[in-house]
Amino acid sequence: MDAAAATPLEAKSPYEMRVHLGDEVGETDVRSALKTGDMGFLHSFTTGSAVDGPGIRLVAWTTACMFRCQFCHNPDTWTLSNGIPVTLAKAVSEIQRYAPGLKRMNGGFTLSGGEPLMQDRFAVRLFEAAHAMGVHTAIETNGFLGDRLSDGELARIDLVLLDMKAFRLEQHKRVAGIANEPVIAFAQRLAALRRPMWLRYVLVPGLTDIPEEMEQLAGFAAGLGVVERVEILPFHQLGKYKWEKLGLDYHLETTEPPSHEAIESAIEVFKAQGLNAY
Numbered sequence: 601m602d603a604a605a606a607t608p609l610e611a612k613s614p615y616e617m618r619v620h621l622g623d624e625v626g627e628t629d630v631r632s633a634l635k636t637g638d639m640g641f642l643h644s645f646t647t648g649s650a651v652d653g654p655g656i657r658l659v660a661w662t663t664a665c666m667f668r669c670q671f672c673h674n675p676d677t678w679t680l681s682n683g684i685p686v687t688l689a690k691a692v693s694e695i696q697r698y699a700p701g702l703k704r705m706n707g708g709f710t711l712s713g714g715e716p717l718m719q720d721r722f723a724v725r726l727f728e729a730a731h732a733m734g735v736h737t738a739i740e741t742n743g744f745l746g747d748r749l750s751d752g753e754l755a756r757i758d759l760v761l762l763d764m765k766a767f768r769l770e771q772h773k774r775v776a777g778i779a780n781e782p783v784i785a786f787a788q789r790l791a792a793l794r795r796p797m798w799l800r801y802v803l804v805p806g807l808t809d810i811p812e813e814m815e816q817l818a819g820f821a822a823g824l825g826v827v828e829r830v831e832i833l834p835f836h837q838l839g840k841y842k843w844e845k846l847g848l849d850y851h852l853e854t855t856e857p858p859s860h861e862a863i864e865s866a867i868e869v870f871k872a873q874g875l876n877a878y
């Protein structure tokens with residue numbers, strides 16, 4: 601989903617695998633699958649992740665996203681058709697396979713992307729299945745489509761990892777190419793429902809390292825009263841080759857990762873509001 605948390609284009613470790621269930625899926629099948637959640641489109645599964653929620657996680661990476669973050673390091677997940685069609689039954693069987701180990705390691709199942717709520721029915725049914733197995737569930741989301749989930753559906757997601765790209769409207773449009781009112785509304789709704797949340801913020805020199813922006817975001821996050829953890833994710837260039845490979849216009853060509861001092865001072869901004877920031 602964001603700069604530090606997603607998978608490479610090609611599987612590079614034995615812990616990554618691709619599931620493949622079939623050949624080309626027709627347009628009508630795609631539409632019906634999205635409506636029912638009988639099928640989803642996944643970039644890959646990753647096992648053994650220690651950074652996508654508490655404990656050791658099984659992560660399913662969905663395709664499709666409506667944001668166009670300048671720092672996205674997975675632009676290959678923007679389009680639904682870049683994913684592999686996977687039936688709900690197959691995805692559930694993958695969770696089942698790892699369920700005993702995930703529980704033993706105090707971990708769980710995380711759905712990330714792309715933006716998982718672009719396939720909200722598939723997401724909901726996966727979370728229902730994982731919950732029924734007693735597996736901890738988490739979603740990493742940009743929050744824009746949060747209103748697609750009912751309160752009851754949210755109750756089956758144990759943790760929301762909310763990627764907030766910016767706080768102020770104009771800054772959000774600049775960073776992600778889209779407005780953020782629905783994101784703010786979703787965060788407020790989670791707070792009203794007392795649902796636990798981790799907040800993630802990508803620190804990009806010259807783009808998101810704006811003190812007033814971070815101060816306002818930190819104040820907002822602290823006011824929610826449900827943010828258990830804030831993660832400052834330092835920008836890096838690991839996704840650059842994907843932008844090039846896809847022929848996309850990459851604006852951060854010469855941007856360096858933030859310095860250690862810059863990361864520390866961003867963390868301090870959130871700590872100053874009483875938040876657990878890392």
Ligand code: SF4
Binds near residue numbers: 602665669671677713
């Ligand atoms: S929200 Fe979408 S565009 Fe932004 S970093 Fe995540 S996957 Fe990339």
